[in-house]
Amino acid sequence: MAILKFRIYFEEDDSVYRDVVIRHKQTFFDLHEIILKAYDFDSKHAATFYRSNDHWQRGREISLERYDKKYKAAPLLMKETTIGTEIHDPNQKFIYVYDFAKNWTFQVELINVSKEENPKVTYPSVVRKEGIPPSQYGTKGLLGERFADIEEKYDLTKGAEGFGEEGEGAGEASDEHEGEEHGSDEEIF
Structure with a gap:
């Protein structure tokens, strides 16, 4: 089974990122949940992924649910879409948007594919944290x-x-x- 390693950058500061590992057969809903956990966000808001290219342009949408908005094409749903089906490039990129009112945006980049599964890891999992994450509901001191x-x-x-x-x-x-x-x-x- 392929293990995918993604680097999730906070869009406003690329020195803030989290690396997560996930099985290719797991869903975008699993990826959504591990991103929220990695950045200490709750799961109370709307969210969506966009397939992206090297220029971070938004493509096909993979949404938590169908929202009341106009779509060029009906979105795929996170709970029904496995990650492996949307990997079309060895450096595949996605844009993840959480809480449409606050518009938290993260750049998700595939950085490694491994055939070896680590028996000590529960997938999905956060394997690296760099930088001080944004505070979801307000300011957080530098020392937290x-x-x-x-x-x-x-x-x-x-x-x-x-x-x-x-x-x-x-x-x-x-x-x-x-x-x-x-x-x-x-x-x-």
Whole structure:
């Protein structure tokens, strides 16, 4: 059985991508689900694939369902279409669009075909992650969940020793206490 390896690029930043492996007899619905998992997206929205060429032009549509729109040709359905039937080129490309309101677009490129199935892998599977993925419903800090661990470990919520709060500058202190003498070193920087 052929194992297909696809690289799924986030369209807006090609340094962000995920590599997935899938059997050629599995469906586009399986590919759709593993892409969502790879990018930490939910599965609540409409989605479609387009067969593509080397210039990323949209061709035949392979859709999650038939949507209320005009089609040049009736779309194939993801659950009924195996991936192997749509591979016409050793570097076959597809465009994947998820959530038509947000229009998340990914470029899906076949990068390897193997005859050897790895018994340790459950297909489909994510085998490589590069770059920080977009956040489906809003902004995500560059550090994401890791920042919470850092914040907890070093307690970044408290002011660090030697640093005052905003507005506690030395110039303000001398203006407020002009002409006064300090008897102790408590507030002197």
